[in-house]
Amino acid sequence: MLSADTVLTPPEVVRVVGGREGVLPVYVDDFDNVIAHASEPVRTYLELLWETGLRYVGAESLRKCHVGETAKAVRISKRGNFVAKRQPSYRSVPVSDELCENLAALAVEPEGRLFPCEEKYPYQYWRYRFQLAQKGGLAGDLSFHDLRRAVADRLRRAGVRPDAYCTFMGHSAITGLRHYATVDDGDLRKAHAAAMKGVRRRDPSTVVG
Numbered sequence: 139m140l141s142a143d144t145v146l147t148p149p150e151v152v153r154v155v156g157g158r159e160g161v162l163p164v165y166v167d168d169f170d171n172v173i174a175h176a177s178e179p180v181r182t183y184l185e186l187l188w189e190t191g192l193r194y195v196g197a198e199s200l201r202k203c204h205v206g207e208t209a210k211a212v213r214i215s216k217r218g219n220f221v222a223k224r225q226p227s228y229r230s231v232p233v234s235d236e237l238c239e240n241l242a243a244l245a246v247e248p249e250g251r252l253f254p255c256e257e258k259y260p261y262q263y264w265r266y267r268f269q270l271a272q273k274g275g276l277a278g279d280l281s282f283h284d285l286r287r288a289v290a291d292r293l294r295r296a297g298v299r300p301d302a303y304c305t306f307m308g309h310s311a312i313t314g315l316r317h318y319a320t321v322d323d324g325d326l327r328k329a330h331a332a333a334m335k336g337v338r339r340r341d342p343s344t345v346v347g
Contacts, residue, residue: 164280164288175274180267182240183253186212187282190231191289191307194282198260200252202245206230210238214308229305 169188173181186197196214204213211230233241244252257263265282272280286307293303304310 163291164284168275168278168280169285169288171275172268172271172280173275176267176271179244179253180264180271182237182244183264184268184271184285185237186233186241187285188288189233189237191286192231193286193308194261194264196308198253198255198264200241201248202242202250202252203248205238205241205252207238207242210235212241216308229308231306 169184173184176184183197186192186200187194190212192212192214199215200212206213209230209232211232213228213230215228241252253264255263268280268282272278290303290307293306298306
């Protein structure tokens with residue numbers, strides 16, 4: 139799980155003024171309540187999404203050979219047809235030691251899927267179990283994408299460089315920053331303070347006359 143220094147602290151009032159209208163932050167308290175009511179492998183599945191911000195498709199397709207037990211990371215195939223041939227067709231996303239161990243224990247064979255599902259519609263299978271855990275944890279109606287958006291929000295609040303942010307989240311363009319942004323009044327006050335502190339002043343020694 140995330141340390142206390144990296145989780146969101148709920149503000150008194152949250153008013154979303156950027157990104158998608160009506161999208162509010164996901165708090166770690168709510169997620170912990172959901173995890174407490176989830177059984178394996180749903181628990182590990184949700185913790186993977188919460189730590190890495192993977193899309194449902196990326197998590198569902200993971201195999202044991204994609205888990206780097208030494209590097210403590212998972213290998214994710216890059217999406218789309220825009221990956222240059224000189225670049226690797228996958229990206230590595232770091233995970234915690236505990237999550238890495240849990241992932242590696244889910245499959246025996248190297249090509250074995252970590253989250254096998256024989257259902258015709260895997261998304262519905264996992265979504266239904268996510269909803270059951272939410273009902274037990276009284277966490278409302280979160281979606282898989284809400285967990286991805288929570289990761290993006292934490293990266294932004296931590297001041298992660300835009301290029302590192304895009305690589306971590308798997309975005310091909312910086313415009314993804316705005317799509318996943320959750321901006322409240324506190325963020326804008328900090329931005330205003332930074333803008334005022336960063337005003338440029340002329341060097342007196344260069345003033346003529």
